[in-house]
Amino acid sequence: MNPADDLRSHLATFAELGEVQRVDRSVATDLEVGAIIRRCGETGAPSPLFTSLDRGKPGFRILGAPASTSNHSHHRLARIALALGLPPAAGGLEIVEALAAARQRAPIPPRLVEYGQCKQNILLGEDVDLEIFPTPRIHDGDGGRYFNTWGALIVQDPDGNWTNWTISRLMIHDHRTLVGPLAPTQHIGQIFELWRQRGEPMPFAVAQGGHPAIPFACAMPIPREVDEVAFLGAYLGAPLDVVTCETNGLQVPANAEIVVEGHVDPSHTGPEGPMGEYSGYIATHTWQAPLFHVDAITYRDDAILPVVAAGEPADETHTASGTVYAAEALHQLRTAGLPVTTCWLPYEAATSWFVATVPVRWREEFAGTSTELVSRIATTYFHSKPGVELAVVIVTYDDVDPTDISALVWAMATRTHPHDGAIYFPDEPITPLPPSWSSADRAALRGTKVAYNCLYGDEYPDPADLPRRSSFAYCYPNSLQRDVLRNWESYGFSS
Numbered sequence: 001m002n003p004a005d006d007l008r009s010h011l012a013t014f015a016e017l018g019e020v021q022r023v024d025r026s027v028a029t030d031l032e033v034g035a036i037i038r039r040c041g042e043t044g045a046p047s048p049l050f051t052s053l054d055r056g057k058p059g060f061r062i063l064g065a066p067a068s069t070s071n072h073s074h075h076r077l078a079r080i081a082l083a084l085g086l087p088p089a090a091g092g093l094e095i096v097e098a099l100a101a102a103r104q105r106a107p108i109p110p111r112l113v114e115y116g117q118c119k120q121n122i123l124l125g126e127d128v129d130l131e132i133f134p135t136p137r138i139h140d141g142d143g144g145r146y147f148n149t150w151g152a153l154i155v156q157d158p159d160g161n162w163t164n165w166t167i168s169r170l171m172i173h174d175h176r177t178l179v180g181p182l183a184p185t186q187h188i189g190q191i192f193e194l195w196r197q198r199g200e201p202m203p204f205a206v207a208q209g210g211h212p213a214i215p216f217a218c219a220m221p222i223p224r225e226v227d228e229v230a231f232l233g234a235y236l237g238a239p240l241d242v243v244t245c246e247t248n249g250l251q252v253p254a255n256a257e258i259v260v261e262g263h264v265d266p267s268h269t270g271p272e273g274p275m276g277e278y279s280g281y282i283a284t285h286t287w288q289a290p291l292f293h294v295d296a297i298t299y300r301d302d303a304i305l306p307v308v309a310a311g312e313p314a315d316e317t318h319t320a321s322g323t324v325y326a327a328e329a330l331h332q333l334r335t336a337g338l339p340v341t342t343c344w345l346p347y348e349a350a351t352s353w354f355v356a357t358v359p360v361r362w363r364e365e366f367a368g369t370s371t372e373l374v375s376r377i378a379t380t381y382f383h384s385k386p387g388v389e390l391a392v393v394i395v396t397y398d399d400v401d402p403t404d405i406s407a408l409v410w411a412m413a414t415r416t417h418p419h420d421g422a423i424y425f426p427d428e429p430i431t432p433l434p435p436s437w438s439s440a441d442r443a444a445l446r447g448t449k450v451a452y453n454c455l456y457g458d459e460y461p462d463p464a465d466l467p468r469r470s471s472f473a474y475c476y477p478n479s480l481q482r483d484v485l486r487n488w489e490s491y492g493f494s495s
Protein backbone atom coordinates (compact mmCIF):
# COMPACT_ATOMS: atom_id res chain seq x y z
CA MET A 1 0.00 0.00 0.00
CA ASN A 2 1.05 3.57 -0.58
CA PRO A 3 2.91 5.10 2.39
CA ALA A 4 1.84 8.55 1.12
CA ASP A 5 -1.86 7.79 1.74
CA ASP A 6 -3.47 10.12 4.23
CA LEU A 7 -6.75 10.51 6.06
CA ARG A 8 -8.25 12.38 3.08
CA SER A 9 -7.41 9.75 0.44
CA HIS A 10 -8.73 7.15 2.89
CA LEU A 11 -12.01 9.10 3.22
CA ALA A 12 -12.34 9.19 -0.57
CA THR A 13 -12.27 5.36 -0.54
CA PHE A 14 -14.81 5.37 2.30
CA ALA A 15 -17.09 7.55 0.17
CA GLU A 16 -17.02 5.05 -2.72
CA LEU A 17 -18.21 2.32 -0.36
CA GLY A 18 -20.80 4.44 1.45
CA GLU A 19 -18.73 4.34 4.64
CA VAL A 20 -18.73 8.11 5.30
CA GLN A 21 -21.62 10.52 5.84
CA ARG A 22 -21.01 14.28 5.60
CA VAL A 23 -22.94 16.19 8.24
CA ASP A 24 -23.20 19.83 7.14
CA ARG A 25 -25.78 21.11 9.59
CA SER A 26 -24.36 22.76 12.69
CA VAL A 27 -23.73 20.30 15.49
CA ALA A 28 -22.87 21.00 19.15
CA THR A 29 -19.47 19.80 20.37
CA ASP A 30 -20.98 19.43 23.83
CA LEU A 31 -22.39 15.85 23.76
CA GLU A 32 -24.26 16.06 20.42
CA VAL A 33 -21.19 15.09 18.36
CA GLY A 34 -20.45 12.30 20.86
CA ALA A 35 -24.03 11.00 20.78
CA ILE A 36 -24.03 10.87 16.97
CA ILE A 37 -20.65 9.10 16.84
CA ARG A 38 -21.77 6.61 19.50
CA ARG A 39 -24.96 5.80 17.61
CA CYS A 40 -23.01 5.37 14.36
CA GLY A 41 -20.68 2.91 16.09
CA GLU A 42 -23.51 0.98 17.72
CA THR A 43 -25.60 0.70 14.53
CA GLY A 44 -22.83 0.36 11.92
CA ALA A 45 -23.89 3.62 10.25
CA PRO A 46 -21.18 5.37 8.18
CA SER A 47 -18.41 7.45 9.79
CA PRO A 48 -19.84 10.94 10.29
CA LEU A 49 -17.73 13.81 8.89
CA PHE A 50 -18.88 16.97 10.68
CA THR A 51 -18.17 20.17 8.74
CA SER A 52 -19.95 22.74 10.91
CA LEU A 53 -19.26 22.77 14.63
CA ASP A 54 -20.26 25.25 17.30
CA ARG A 55 -16.82 25.50 18.83
CA GLY A 56 -13.33 26.29 17.56
CA LYS A 57 -12.16 28.13 14.48
CA PRO A 58 -14.47 27.70 11.45
CA GLY A 59 -13.07 25.24 8.91
CA PHE A 60 -12.01 22.53 11.34
CA ARG A 61 -13.87 19.26 10.85
CA ILE A 62 -14.44 16.15 13.00
CA LEU A 63 -14.41 12.56 11.73
CA GLY A 64 -16.25 10.16 14.04
CA ALA A 65 -16.19 6.36 14.21
CA PRO A 66 -13.07 6.20 11.99
CA ALA A 67 -12.60 2.42 12.36
CA SER A 68 -15.96 1.20 13.64
CA THR A 69 -17.75 -1.80 12.17
CA SER A 70 -20.07 -1.31 9.21
CA ASN A 71 -23.65 -2.52 8.85
CA HIS A 72 -22.79 -3.65 5.28
CA SER A 73 -22.59 -7.37 6.02
CA HIS A 74 -20.29 -8.08 3.05
CA HIS A 75 -17.67 -5.59 4.28
CA ARG A 76 -18.26 -5.31 8.01
CA LEU A 77 -14.61 -4.52 8.75
CA ALA A 78 -14.05 -2.32 5.68
CA ARG A 79 -12.84 0.72 7.63
CA ILE A 80 -10.18 -1.35 9.39
CA ALA A 81 -9.19 -3.38 6.33
CA LEU A 82 -8.87 -0.32 4.06
CA ALA A 83 -6.78 1.51 6.66
CA LEU A 84 -4.41 -1.45 6.53
CA GLY A 85 -4.36 -1.70 2.74
CA LEU A 86 -6.45 -4.87 2.57
CA PRO A 87 -9.57 -5.56 0.48
CA PRO A 88 -12.73 -4.07 2.09
CA ALA A 89 -14.26 -7.54 2.52
CA ALA A 90 -11.24 -8.86 4.47
CA GLY A 91 -12.21 -10.75 7.62
CA GLY A 92 -10.74 -10.29 11.08
CA LEU A 93 -8.40 -13.28 10.86
CA GLU A 94 -6.99 -12.11 7.51
CA ILE A 95 -6.22 -8.72 9.09
CA VAL A 96 -4.61 -10.39 12.12
CA GLU A 97 -2.46 -12.55 9.82
CA ALA A 98 -1.27 -9.54 7.79
CA LEU A 99 -0.21 -7.66 10.94
CA ALA A 100 1.47 -10.72 12.48
CA ALA A 101 3.38 -11.34 9.23
CA ALA A 102 4.82 -7.81 9.33
CA ARG A 103 6.27 -8.56 12.79
CA GLN A 104 8.52 -11.16 11.10
CA ARG A 105 10.01 -8.50 8.80
CA ALA A 106 12.81 -6.05 9.62
CA PRO A 107 11.53 -2.65 10.83
CA ILE A 108 11.86 0.23 8.33
CA PRO A 109 12.61 3.57 10.05
CA PRO A 110 10.77 6.68 8.81
CA ARG A 111 12.19 9.03 6.15
CA LEU A 112 12.79 12.64 7.19
CA VAL A 113 11.52 15.10 4.56
CA GLU A 114 11.85 18.91 4.37
CA TYR A 115 8.20 19.87 4.21
CA GLY A 116 4.83 18.37 5.06
CA GLN A 117 1.26 19.58 4.71
CA CYS A 118 0.95 19.55 8.49
CA LYS A 119 2.98 22.80 8.38
CA GLN A 120 0.40 24.75 6.32
CA ASN A 121 -0.50 26.72 9.46
CA ILE A 122 1.95 27.28 12.32
CA LEU A 123 1.08 28.77 15.72
CA LEU A 124 3.96 29.64 18.06
CA GLY A 125 4.42 31.61 21.29
CA GLU A 126 1.43 33.72 22.31
CA ASP A 127 -0.60 32.43 19.35
CA VAL A 128 -0.72 28.89 20.74
CA ASP A 129 -4.35 28.23 21.64
CA LEU A 130 -6.05 24.82 21.91
CA GLU A 131 -9.43 26.58 21.71
CA ILE A 132 -9.08 26.81 17.92
CA PHE A 133 -10.08 23.12 17.81
CA PRO A 134 -13.69 21.87 18.02
CA THR A 135 -12.73 19.56 20.91
CA PRO A 136 -15.87 17.70 22.05
CA ARG A 137 -17.22 16.62 25.42
CA ILE A 138 -17.98 13.08 24.26
CA HIS A 139 -20.06 11.40 27.01
CA ASP A 140 -22.32 12.85 29.68
CA GLY A 141 -20.17 11.96 32.69
CA ASP A 142 -16.79 12.72 31.11
CA GLY A 143 -14.65 14.99 33.26
CA GLY A 144 -13.88 17.30 30.36
CA ARG A 145 -13.36 17.68 26.62
CA TYR A 146 -11.06 15.12 24.98
CA PHE A 147 -8.66 16.39 22.32
CA ASN A 148 -6.94 13.06 21.78
CA THR A 149 -8.82 9.83 21.27
CA TRP A 150 -7.28 8.52 17.99
CA GLY A 151 -4.10 10.53 17.40
CA ALA A 152 -0.51 9.34 17.78
CA LEU A 153 1.14 10.47 21.01
CA ILE A 154 4.86 10.54 20.25
CA VAL A 155 7.70 10.58 22.80
CA GLN A 156 11.33 9.51 22.90
CA ASP A 157 13.54 8.12 25.68
CA PRO A 158 16.13 10.60 27.03
CA ASP A 159 18.97 8.90 25.09
CA GLY A 160 17.07 9.29 21.82
CA ASN A 161 17.34 5.58 20.99
CA TRP A 162 13.68 4.63 21.30
CA THR A 163 10.75 6.53 19.85
CA ASN A 164 7.32 5.38 21.03
CA TRP A 165 4.06 6.10 19.21
CA THR A 166 0.87 5.25 21.07
CA ILE A 167 -2.79 6.19 21.43
CA SER A 168 -3.40 7.60 24.89
CA ARG A 169 -6.24 9.90 25.80
CA LEU A 170 -5.65 13.62 26.44
CA MET A 171 -8.16 16.02 27.94
CA ILE A 172 -8.15 19.81 27.67
CA HIS A 173 -6.80 21.29 30.95
CA ASP A 174 -6.68 24.94 29.81
CA HIS A 175 -6.17 26.70 26.49
CA ARG A 176 -2.45 25.83 26.45
CA THR A 177 -2.35 22.60 28.47
CA LEU A 178 -3.55 19.02 28.06
CA VAL A 179 -3.79 16.41 30.80
CA GLY A 180 -3.62 12.62 30.46
CA PRO A 181 -2.82 9.55 32.54
CA LEU A 182 0.42 7.73 31.66
CA ALA A 183 -0.01 4.15 32.88
CA PRO A 184 3.22 2.59 34.22
CA THR A 185 2.37 -0.61 32.31
CA GLN A 186 2.50 1.33 29.02
CA HIS A 187 5.69 2.38 27.25
CA ILE A 188 4.78 6.04 27.48
CA GLY A 189 4.55 5.74 31.27
CA GLN A 190 7.92 3.95 31.33
CA ILE A 191 9.57 6.62 29.16
CA PHE A 192 8.05 9.41 31.26
CA GLU A 193 9.57 7.76 34.34
CA LEU A 194 13.05 7.97 32.72
CA TRP A 195 12.57 11.72 32.18
CA ARG A 196 11.13 12.19 35.67
CA GLN A 197 14.16 10.49 37.24
CA ARG A 198 16.32 13.08 35.46
CA GLY A 199 14.02 15.83 36.67
CA GLU A 200 13.58 17.01 33.07
CA PRO A 201 10.40 17.72 31.10
CA MET A 202 9.53 15.09 28.47
CA PRO A 203 9.05 16.49 24.93
CA PHE A 204 5.90 15.20 23.23
CA ALA A 205 3.94 15.56 20.01
CA VAL A 206 0.37 14.52 19.23
CA ALA A 207 -0.33 13.94 15.54
CA GLN A 208 -3.92 13.61 14.32
CA GLY A 209 -4.60 12.01 10.93
CA GLY A 210 -1.90 11.12 8.41
CA HIS A 211 -1.63 7.58 7.08
CA PRO A 212 -4.77 5.69 8.14
CA ALA A 213 -2.72 2.74 9.43
CA ILE A 214 -0.95 4.92 12.03
CA PRO A 215 -3.52 4.38 14.83
CA PHE A 216 -3.24 0.59 14.40
CA ALA A 217 0.57 0.69 14.71
CA CYS A 218 0.18 2.95 17.76
CA ALA A 219 -2.26 0.56 19.46
CA MET A 220 -0.17 -2.54 18.73
CA PRO A 221 1.64 -3.72 21.87
CA ILE A 222 4.98 -4.46 20.20
CA PRO A 223 7.98 -4.84 22.54
CA ARG A 224 9.95 -2.10 24.29
CA GLU A 225 12.51 -0.32 22.17
CA VAL A 226 10.86 -1.36 18.91
CA ASP A 227 9.60 1.87 17.30
CA GLU A 228 5.96 1.68 16.19
CA VAL A 229 6.72 3.96 13.21
CA ALA A 230 9.42 1.51 12.04
CA PHE A 231 7.04 -1.41 12.49
CA LEU A 232 4.58 0.56 10.35
CA GLY A 233 7.33 0.94 7.73
CA ALA A 234 7.75 -2.86 7.75
CA TYR A 235 3.98 -3.29 7.41
CA LEU A 236 3.78 -0.81 4.50
CA GLY A 237 6.99 -2.09 2.91
CA ALA A 238 8.32 1.50 2.72
CA PRO A 239 9.26 4.26 5.17
CA LEU A 240 6.68 6.74 6.43
CA ASP A 241 7.52 10.39 5.62
CA VAL A 242 8.04 12.53 8.70
CA VAL A 243 8.92 16.17 9.39
CA THR A 244 10.61 17.64 12.47
CA CYS A 245 8.57 19.52 15.05
CA GLU A 246 8.90 23.30 15.39
CA THR A 247 9.93 23.35 19.05
CA ASN A 248 11.52 19.97 19.77
CA GLY A 249 13.37 17.26 17.86
CA LEU A 250 10.49 14.81 17.59
CA GLN A 251 9.34 13.72 14.14
CA VAL A 252 5.69 13.64 13.09
CA PRO A 253 3.85 12.33 9.99
CA ALA A 254 4.37 14.89 7.20
CA ASN A 255 0.75 14.68 6.05
CA ALA A 256 -0.86 14.78 9.52
CA GLU A 257 -3.99 16.90 9.87
CA ILE A 258 -3.02 18.48 13.20
CA VAL A 259 0.16 18.44 15.30
CA VAL A 260 0.35 19.67 18.88
CA GLU A 261 3.86 19.77 20.34
CA GLY A 262 5.15 20.55 23.80
CA HIS A 263 6.58 19.09 26.98
CA VAL A 264 5.21 17.07 29.87
CA ASP A 265 5.78 18.62 33.28
CA PRO A 266 7.64 16.17 35.60
CA SER A 267 6.48 17.84 38.81
CA HIS A 268 2.86 19.03 38.46
CA THR A 269 -0.40 17.18 37.86
CA GLY A 270 -3.99 18.11 37.17
CA PRO A 271 -7.39 16.41 37.44
CA GLU A 272 -8.28 14.08 34.55
CA GLY A 273 -11.34 11.96 33.81
CA PRO A 274 -13.68 10.29 34.22
CA MET A 275 -14.25 9.13 30.65
CA GLY A 276 -16.34 6.52 28.86
CA GLU A 277 -14.00 3.57 28.47
CA TYR A 278 -13.50 0.41 26.40
CA SER A 279 -15.07 -1.85 29.01
CA GLY A 280 -18.39 -0.12 28.27
CA TYR A 281 -18.68 1.99 31.41
CA ILE A 282 -17.93 5.56 32.39
CA ALA A 283 -15.00 5.37 34.79
CA THR A 284 -15.99 6.71 38.20
CA HIS A 285 -12.68 8.32 39.08
CA THR A 286 -10.96 11.60 38.52
CA TRP A 287 -7.21 11.03 38.59
CA GLN A 288 -4.28 13.35 39.12
CA ALA A 289 -2.42 13.08 35.83
CA PRO A 290 0.64 14.71 34.19
CA LEU A 291 0.23 18.09 32.48
CA PHE A 292 1.16 18.43 28.80
CA HIS A 293 2.21 22.06 28.15
CA VAL A 294 1.72 23.04 24.52
CA ASP A 295 4.55 24.97 22.81
CA ALA A 296 3.36 24.90 19.18
CA ILE A 297 0.39 23.90 17.02
CA THR A 298 0.58 23.17 13.30
CA TYR A 299 -2.27 22.07 11.04
CA ARG A 300 -3.45 21.57 7.50
CA ASP A 301 -6.05 23.83 5.97
CA ASP A 302 -9.57 22.57 6.85
CA ALA A 303 -8.00 20.07 9.22
CA ILE A 304 -9.89 17.01 10.40
CA LEU A 305 -9.88 15.94 14.07
CA PRO A 306 -10.72 12.20 14.37
CA VAL A 307 -12.84 11.35 17.41
CA VAL A 308 -13.53 7.99 19.06
CA ALA A 309 -16.54 7.73 21.37
CA ALA A 310 -15.37 4.80 23.50
CA GLY A 311 -17.92 2.64 25.31
CA GLU A 312 -19.99 -0.46 24.75
CA PRO A 313 -18.86 -2.50 21.74
CA ALA A 314 -18.04 -1.92 19.10
CA ASP A 315 -15.88 1.15 18.69
CA GLU A 316 -12.20 1.68 17.92
CA THR A 317 -11.09 0.64 21.42
CA HIS A 318 -12.32 -2.83 20.37
CA THR A 319 -11.85 -2.91 16.60
CA ALA A 320 -8.37 -1.39 16.59
CA SER A 321 -7.05 -2.60 19.93
CA GLY A 322 -8.62 -6.05 19.71
CA THR A 323 -7.32 -6.71 16.22
CA VAL A 324 -3.74 -5.56 16.85
CA TYR A 325 -3.57 -7.23 20.27
CA ALA A 326 -4.59 -10.51 18.63
CA ALA A 327 -1.93 -10.05 15.93
CA GLU A 328 0.83 -9.38 18.46
CA ALA A 329 -0.26 -12.36 20.56
CA LEU A 330 -0.30 -14.62 17.49
CA HIS A 331 3.25 -13.53 16.68
CA GLN A 332 4.42 -14.14 20.26
CA LEU A 333 2.70 -17.54 20.66
CA ARG A 334 4.14 -18.72 17.35
CA THR A 335 7.59 -17.45 18.38
CA ALA A 336 7.20 -19.46 21.62
CA GLY A 337 6.68 -22.57 19.46
CA LEU A 338 3.08 -23.17 20.53
CA PRO A 339 0.74 -24.85 18.01
CA VAL A 340 -1.68 -21.94 17.58
CA THR A 341 -3.71 -21.49 14.39
CA THR A 342 -5.04 -18.00 15.08
CA CYS A 343 -5.96 -15.55 17.84
CA TRP A 344 -8.83 -13.13 18.35
CA LEU A 345 -10.23 -10.73 20.92
CA PRO A 346 -14.00 -10.72 20.28
CA TYR A 347 -15.22 -7.15 19.86
CA GLU A 348 -18.49 -8.23 21.52
CA ALA A 349 -16.58 -9.03 24.75
CA ALA A 350 -15.13 -5.50 24.86
CA THR A 351 -11.72 -7.06 24.15
CA SER A 352 -11.83 -8.71 27.58
CA TRP A 353 -11.56 -12.26 26.24
CA PHE A 354 -8.52 -13.62 24.45
CA VAL A 355 -9.24 -16.59 22.17
CA ALA A 356 -6.64 -18.89 20.63
CA THR A 357 -7.49 -21.80 18.36
CA VAL A 358 -5.31 -24.88 17.94
CA PRO A 359 -5.25 -27.59 15.27
CA VAL A 360 -7.16 -30.81 15.96
CA ARG A 361 -3.78 -32.58 15.72
CA TRP A 362 -2.03 -30.33 18.27
CA ARG A 363 -0.68 -33.42 20.09
CA GLU A 364 1.73 -33.92 17.16
CA GLU A 365 3.35 -30.57 18.04
CA PHE A 366 3.01 -30.40 21.83
CA ALA A 367 3.87 -33.12 24.33
CA GLY A 368 1.51 -32.80 27.28
CA THR A 369 -2.10 -32.79 28.40
CA SER A 370 -4.69 -30.33 27.14
CA THR A 371 -4.54 -28.62 30.55
CA GLU A 372 -0.81 -28.14 30.04
CA LEU A 373 -1.29 -26.77 26.53
CA VAL A 374 -4.02 -24.34 27.60
CA SER A 375 -1.93 -23.29 30.62
CA ARG A 376 1.13 -22.64 28.43
CA ILE A 377 -0.91 -20.53 26.01
CA ALA A 378 -2.52 -18.65 28.90
CA THR A 379 0.68 -17.93 30.83
CA THR A 380 2.54 -16.92 27.65
CA TYR A 381 -0.31 -14.52 26.94
CA PHE A 382 -0.78 -13.23 30.50
CA HIS A 383 2.96 -12.53 30.76
CA SER A 384 3.11 -10.63 27.47
CA LYS A 385 2.60 -6.85 27.58
CA PRO A 386 -1.05 -6.85 26.42
CA GLY A 387 -1.83 -9.84 28.65
CA VAL A 388 -1.85 -7.68 31.75
CA GLU A 389 -5.09 -6.09 30.52
CA LEU A 390 -7.01 -9.36 30.17
CA ALA A 391 -8.15 -11.96 32.66
CA VAL A 392 -9.89 -14.55 30.47
CA VAL A 393 -8.24 -16.87 27.93
CA ILE A 394 -10.28 -19.31 25.82
CA VAL A 395 -8.67 -22.13 23.83
CA THR A 396 -10.62 -24.25 21.37
CA TYR A 397 -10.11 -26.14 18.11
CA ASP A 398 -9.63 -24.32 14.83
CA ASP A 399 -12.82 -25.77 13.37
CA VAL A 400 -14.36 -22.75 15.10
CA ASP A 401 -13.90 -19.28 13.63
CA PRO A 402 -13.30 -17.17 16.75
CA THR A 403 -14.60 -14.04 14.99
CA ASP A 404 -18.01 -15.79 14.83
CA ILE A 405 -19.34 -15.06 18.32
CA SER A 406 -22.19 -17.60 18.00
CA ALA A 407 -19.78 -20.39 17.11
CA LEU A 408 -17.45 -19.37 19.92
CA VAL A 409 -20.21 -19.38 22.55
CA TRP A 410 -21.35 -22.82 21.31
CA ALA A 411 -17.81 -24.19 21.55
CA MET A 412 -17.35 -22.78 25.07
CA ALA A 413 -20.70 -24.17 26.18
CA THR A 414 -20.19 -27.69 24.84
CA ARG A 415 -16.43 -28.31 25.07
CA THR A 416 -15.57 -27.05 28.55
CA HIS A 417 -15.70 -29.31 31.56
CA PRO A 418 -17.45 -27.22 34.25
CA HIS A 419 -14.81 -28.10 36.85
CA ASP A 420 -11.61 -29.26 35.14
CA GLY A 421 -12.06 -26.97 32.16
CA ALA A 422 -11.53 -23.78 34.18
CA ILE A 423 -7.85 -23.30 35.03
CA TYR A 424 -7.09 -20.55 37.54
CA PHE A 425 -4.01 -18.35 37.76
CA PRO A 426 -3.97 -16.59 41.13
CA ASP A 427 -2.08 -13.41 41.97
CA GLU A 428 -1.47 -12.16 38.44
CA PRO A 429 -0.81 -8.48 37.68
CA ILE A 430 -4.01 -6.77 36.46
CA THR A 431 -5.22 -3.47 35.09
CA PRO A 432 -7.85 -1.90 37.35
CA LEU A 433 -10.13 -0.54 34.61
CA PRO A 434 -12.64 -3.41 34.06
CA PRO A 435 -15.37 -3.07 36.70
CA SER A 436 -15.43 -6.83 37.35
CA TRP A 437 -12.45 -6.60 39.73
CA SER A 438 -13.11 -6.28 43.46
CA SER A 439 -11.85 -3.22 45.32
CA ALA A 440 -9.23 -5.46 47.00
CA ASP A 441 -7.96 -6.65 43.57
CA ARG A 442 -7.94 -3.09 42.36
CA ALA A 443 -5.96 -1.86 45.37
CA ALA A 444 -3.38 -4.66 45.02
CA LEU A 445 -3.28 -4.41 41.20
CA ARG A 446 -3.32 -8.22 41.33
CA GLY A 447 -6.06 -10.76 40.83
CA THR A 448 -6.99 -14.29 39.73
CA LYS A 449 -7.17 -14.96 36.00
CA VAL A 450 -8.79 -17.90 34.23
CA ALA A 451 -8.26 -19.98 31.11
CA TYR A 452 -11.05 -22.14 29.64
CA ASN A 453 -10.00 -25.44 28.14
CA CYS A 454 -12.58 -25.83 25.33
CA LEU A 455 -10.80 -28.91 23.95
CA TYR A 456 -13.08 -31.43 25.75
CA GLY A 457 -10.20 -31.95 28.21
CA ASP A 458 -8.33 -35.15 27.33
CA GLU A 459 -11.40 -37.28 26.62
CA TYR A 460 -10.57 -37.69 22.94
CA PRO A 461 -6.78 -38.10 22.55
CA ASP A 462 -7.32 -39.49 19.03
CA PRO A 463 -8.73 -36.72 16.78
CA ALA A 464 -10.66 -39.39 14.86
CA ASP A 465 -12.83 -39.87 17.97
CA LEU A 466 -13.80 -36.19 18.38
CA PRO A 467 -17.58 -35.66 18.52
CA ARG A 468 -18.92 -35.08 15.02
CA ARG A 469 -20.56 -31.72 14.45
CA SER A 470 -24.18 -31.86 13.35
CA SER A 471 -24.36 -28.76 11.19
CA PHE A 472 -25.13 -28.17 7.52
CA ALA A 473 -21.41 -27.84 6.79
CA TYR A 474 -20.34 -30.91 8.78
CA CYS A 475 -22.92 -33.68 8.53
CA TYR A 476 -23.92 -33.76 4.88
CA PRO A 477 -21.79 -34.91 1.94
CA ASN A 478 -20.14 -31.99 0.12
CA SER A 479 -21.88 -32.90 -3.12
CA LEU A 480 -25.28 -32.75 -1.40
CA GLN A 481 -24.45 -29.39 0.19
CA ARG A 482 -23.56 -28.03 -3.24
CA ASP A 483 -26.81 -29.36 -4.74
CA VAL A 484 -28.90 -27.85 -1.94
CA LEU A 485 -27.21 -24.47 -2.34
CA ARG A 486 -27.61 -24.58 -6.12
CA ASN A 487 -31.28 -25.48 -5.83
CA TRP A 488 -32.01 -23.06 -2.99
CA GLU A 489 -34.18 -20.68 -4.97
CA SER A 490 -35.96 -23.48 -6.82
CA TYR A 491 -37.15 -24.77 -3.43
CA GLY A 492 -38.87 -21.38 -3.12
CA PHE A 493 -36.42 -19.59 -0.78
CA SER A 494 -34.92 -16.20 -1.53
CA SER A 495 -31.14 -16.32 -1.96
Ligand SMILES: Cc1cc2nc3c(=O)[nH]c(=O)nc-3n(C[C@H](O)[C@H](O)[C@H](O)COP(=O)(O)O)c2cc1C
Nearest residue numbers: 166167168169186187188219220221316317320321
Ligand atom coordinates in the same frame (compact mmCIF):
# COMPACT_ATOMS: atom_id res chain seq x y z
C1 LIG B 1 -8.99 4.29 20.55
C2 LIG B 1 -7.95 3.85 21.53
C3 LIG B 1 -7.77 4.54 22.71
C4 LIG B 1 -6.82 4.14 23.63
N1 LIG B 1 -6.65 4.87 24.76
C5 LIG B 1 -5.70 4.52 25.66
C6 LIG B 1 -5.49 5.29 26.83
O1 LIG B 1 -6.13 6.32 27.05
N2 LIG B 1 -4.53 4.88 27.70
C7 LIG B 1 -3.77 3.77 27.47
O2 LIG B 1 -2.90 3.46 28.28
N3 LIG B 1 -3.95 3.01 26.36
C8 LIG B 1 -4.90 3.36 25.46
N4 LIG B 1 -5.08 2.61 24.33
C9 LIG B 1 -4.29 1.36 24.16
C10 LIG B 1 -2.85 1.62 23.78
O3 LIG B 1 -2.78 2.41 22.63
C11 LIG B 1 -2.13 0.29 23.54
O4 LIG B 1 -2.14 -0.45 24.74
C12 LIG B 1 -0.68 0.43 23.06
O5 LIG B 1 -0.13 -0.84 22.81
C13 LIG B 1 0.19 1.12 24.08
O6 LIG B 1 1.41 1.52 23.47
P1 LIG B 1 2.79 0.88 23.93
O7 LIG B 1 2.74 -0.57 23.53
O8 LIG B 1 3.83 1.63 23.17
O9 LIG B 1 2.88 1.05 25.40
C14 LIG B 1 -6.03 3.00 23.38
C15 LIG B 1 -6.19 2.31 22.17
C16 LIG B 1 -7.13 2.71 21.25
C17 LIG B 1 -7.27 1.97 19.97
Ligand SMILES: [Mn+2]
Nearest residue numbers: 164187222223
Ligand atom coordinates in the same frame (compact mmCIF):
# COMPACT_ATOMS: atom_id res chain seq x y z
MN1 LIG C 1 5.67 0.85 22.34
